[in-house]
Amino acid sequence: MAATFHRTEEFTLLHRSGYLAGPVGDEDAGRVHGWEYRGDRWSANRPADGDPPEQITVACSVCSEPIAFRVRSVAATRTLRAALRWGAAASAVVAVLAIVLTGTAVGIADEAARSAEEQEAVFMVALGVVLVAASLTTAWTLALKAQAQVGVSGGGAGAATLAKHVVGRVGD
């Protein structure tokens, strides 16, 4: 799980070229559809730890669009990944607390909501459900972002969601 970053790395720049109705890839015949990404490899030297990100422009091999990237140092990449992981963990803790809160409120709200306390509990259940959904989504998104984070930003790189251009590391 712990990724190792190097000063000189080989990245991929993939362009989303279309939605495929058929099998994606040769070894992936089990999948019936998906987005097709095509692209090329590029390599970059990360700046020394403590130095600002390196500005690098890479032309997409599919659409020829020049994309400006900022390549972070090894230390900055590790710090960013750790920050995203902490954010994901914190959101997961909020989710657990919200589940406990909702569970407690459900117990009170169970009977017909007549008293003020019961009506409040009904409100707390609704609030708790929203909070659980929101914090779980946040935790999941941040965890995916941490996983996708290779210390390159710009042009949609590092996005956990479907982007036109996706940057990854060769071998990741």
Ligand SMILES: [Zn+2]
């Ligand atoms: Zn492109």
